[in-house]
Amino acid sequence: MYHLRAGPGPAYDPFGPRAIMSPDANGPPATRIAGRREANVAARRQRILESARTLLKESGPDGLSMRKLARNAGLSVTTLYNLLGSREEILQALIRDSVERLDEPTPDARTARDPLRRAARAMEGLLSYMIDNGDLLRPLIVADFSTGHWARLVQQDEGHRLRSLKGVIHTAVGDALANGQLRTSVGQPFLETQLYVGWELALDQWAFGILDDEVYRLKSLCGFYVGLLAFAAPDTRPRIEKELRRLERKFSPIEARPKRG
Numbered sequence: 057m058y059h060l061r062a063g064p065g066p067a068y069d070p071f072g073p074r075a076i077m078s079p080d081a082n083g084p085p086a087t088r089i090a091g092r093r094e095a096n097v098a099a100r101r102q103r104i105l106e107s108a109r110t111l112l113k114e115s116g117p118d119g120l121s122m123r124k125l126a127r128n129a130g131l132s133v134t135t136l137y138n139l140l141g142s143r144e145e146i147l148q149a150l151i152r153d154s155v156e157r158l159d160e161p162t163p164d165a166r167t168a169r170d171p172l173r174r175a176a177r178a179m180e181g182l183l184s185y186m187i188d189n190g191d192l193l194r195p196l197i198v199a200d201f202s203t204g205h206w207a208r209l210v211q212q213d214e215g216h217r218l219r220s221l222k223g224v225i226h227t228a229v230g231d232a233l234a235n236g237q238l239r240t241s242v243g244q245p246f247l248e249t250q251l252y253v254g255w256e257l258a259l260d261q262w263a264f265g266i267l268d269d270e271v272y273r274l275k276s277l278c279g280f281y282v283g284l285l286a287f288a289a290p291d292t293r294p295r296i297e298k299e300l301r302r303l304e305r306k307f308s309p310i311e312a313r314p315k316r317g
Contacts, residue, residue, distance in 0.1 A: 254279010
């Protein structure tokens with residue numbers, strides 16, 4: 057049996073780099089040896105992921121080669137393949153690890169009595185996470201654009217924290233349908249898919265530097281509210297339209313900026 061022992065610092069993530077697997081001191085020798093071996097493998101895997109993060113932040117996707125990664129991690133190229141696999145598999149592992157670090161929804165996203173408010177706060181939390189971690193996530197999405205690992209992770213809701221945020225939106229939409237704020241003749245999953253269309257389109261443009269953080273946030277939120285508006289009951293439409301007018305006012309000075317190029 058093994059225990060998680062946290063390193064120094066106020067925050068402890070059981071899947072983070074400071075989590076160390078330690079064998080049960082009372083277990084048999086074979087168990088202790090196996091525990092040390094597992095701890096060593098876990099530590100080296102985490103070292104590879106942290107080194108990959110550093111290279112992506114410093115040099116972008118082109119800077120992430122297996123040779124550079126091995127040198128930066130202090131391991132051999134063969135060890136990289138043995139522990140995590142190819143460059144593409146390392147990118148996929150890094151994306152999954154990043155999704156797992158997504159912040160939990162804010163209390164307001166869980167406790168607000170109004171379902172549409174809960175859904176909006178959860179969406180804002182998702183955007184804040186992406187922007188706050190843009191120096192890592194943007195090159196990750198660009199590097200993995202051709203393989204589609206990022207898109208599949210989002211669609212499959214891998215990562216308990218991402219699942220938690222989207223779960224808040226799912227529950228809120230269900231409550232809004234139940235209380236009549238939203239109406240639909242199609243299934244709820246199809247409705248929810250429409251709420252993410254604007255975000256997914258803006259995400260690629262943001263990753264490639266076409267959109268800055270502010271425009272990425274605004275476009276994503278506009279798509280979210282337009283999606284809600286398409287299914288809103290008549291007495292719900294005015295408040296959603298109010299939010300869209302608020303976003304429109306924020307767009308005005310942006311559209312007045314000189315065009316690049």
